[in-house]
Amino acid sequence: MEKLSKTSLNYYLSEYLEDLMRAGVKDFRRTPSQAAQTPSDESELPQPAAKPTPKPKREPDVQTTPELRVVAPQTKKVESPEDERAKALAEIAAQVAQCKFCPNLVANRTQTVFGSGDPYAELCFIGEGPGAEEDARGVPFVGRSGQLLTDMIEKGMKLKRESVFICNIVRCRPPQNRNPERQEADNCRPFLDATLDVVKPKYICCLGSIAATNLLKVDSPIGKLRGTVHDYNGAKVVCTYHPAYLLRNPPAKKQAWEDLQLLMREMGLLE
Numbered sequence: 575m576e577k578l579s580k581t582s583l584n585y586y587l588s589e590y591l592e593d594l595m596r597a598g599v600k601d602f603r604r605t606p607s608q609a610a611q612t613p614s615d616e617s618e619l620p621q622p623a624a625k626p627t628p629k630p631k632r633e634p635d636v637q638t639t640p641e642l643r644v645v646a647p648q649t650k651k652v653e654s655p656e657d658e659r660a661k662a663l664a665e666i667a668a669q670v671a672q673c674k675f676c677p678n679l680v681a682n683r684t685q686t687v688f689g690s691g692d693p694y695a696e697l698c699f700i701g702e703g704p705g706a707e708e709d710a711r712g713v714p715f716v717g718r719s720g721q722l723l724t725d726m727i728e729k730g731m732k733l734k735r736e737s738v739f740i741c742n743i744v745r746c747r748p749p750q751n752r753n754p755e756r757q758e759a760d761n762c763r764p765f766l767d768a769t770l771d772v773v774k775p776k777y778i779c780c781l782g783s784i785a786a787t788n789l790l791k792v793d794s795p796i797g798k799l800r801g802t803v804h805d806y807n808g809a810k811v812v813c814t815y816h817p818a819y820l821l822r823n824p825p826a827k828k829q830a831w832e833d834l835q836l837l838m839r840e841m842g843l844l845e
């Protein structure tokens with residue numbers, strides 16, 4: 575047989591391969607039987623082991639579980655309505671602290687006594703003005719009268735004192751614990767109305783005739799205002815004796831208890 579040169583061999587081989595490809599042969603590496611058993615589609619051939627893909631980094635603000643993908647809530651602090659009311663009351667209290675409308679009261683006060691309690695209280699107690707201890711501490715109803723009021727709220731009505739709001743007709747102590755004058759009460763009225771606008775109590779209990787006549791803008795004595803439910807801008811108002819009067823006249827506590835029972839019935843706390 576004639577010996578072919580390397581160049582000729584390459585030529586004949588490439589011619590032969592082209593003939594095979596034109597005839598439809600695709601796999602030149604195996605015998606025909608092996609080729610028939612293997613898939614013709616290259617994608618079905620065994621693939622080299624896949625390189626492990628690195629786990630995606632967990633996003634810091636996303637919770638990932640197989641079932642659920644929840645975006646975490648914003649971490650920015652959102653002020654609650656309670657915070658807004660407390661803030662509004664603090665702003666009024668700051669104005670009160672600067673107030674000098676009543677020269678006779680300003681000259682004698684240690685500090686103003688704004689009010690205290692739950693900004694969301696359903697029930698608000700209103701007295702007439704701060705006494706010596708309230709003036710010293712800046713908190714309403716903290717002396718002997720305050721202790722009796724606390725007992726009326728907690729032992730009588732079974733409520734927590736912190737759950738109600740307590741304030742006065744005037745926010746500065748009248749000298750020698752005299753009654754506030756009408757002009758002083760009128761001067762301080764915008765602060766009272768603004769406070770009640772923020773707290774929005776459904777029920778108000780006026781403690782004594784100064785509170786009752788000034789809030790309701792009537793001239794009737796407390797004896798006539800008791801026993802009836804009055805209205806202040808949609809809030810139900812019950813009037814009773816001031817705790818200081820009850821300390822001086824203990825028999826009147828029976829009538830005061832009847833007033834509290836009327837209030838409790840209105841509030842749905844008593845049948």
Ligand code: SF4
Nearest residue numbers: 673676745746761762
């Ligand atoms: S009683 Fe009221 S109006 Fe008068 S000085 Fe005090 S805060 Fe002002």
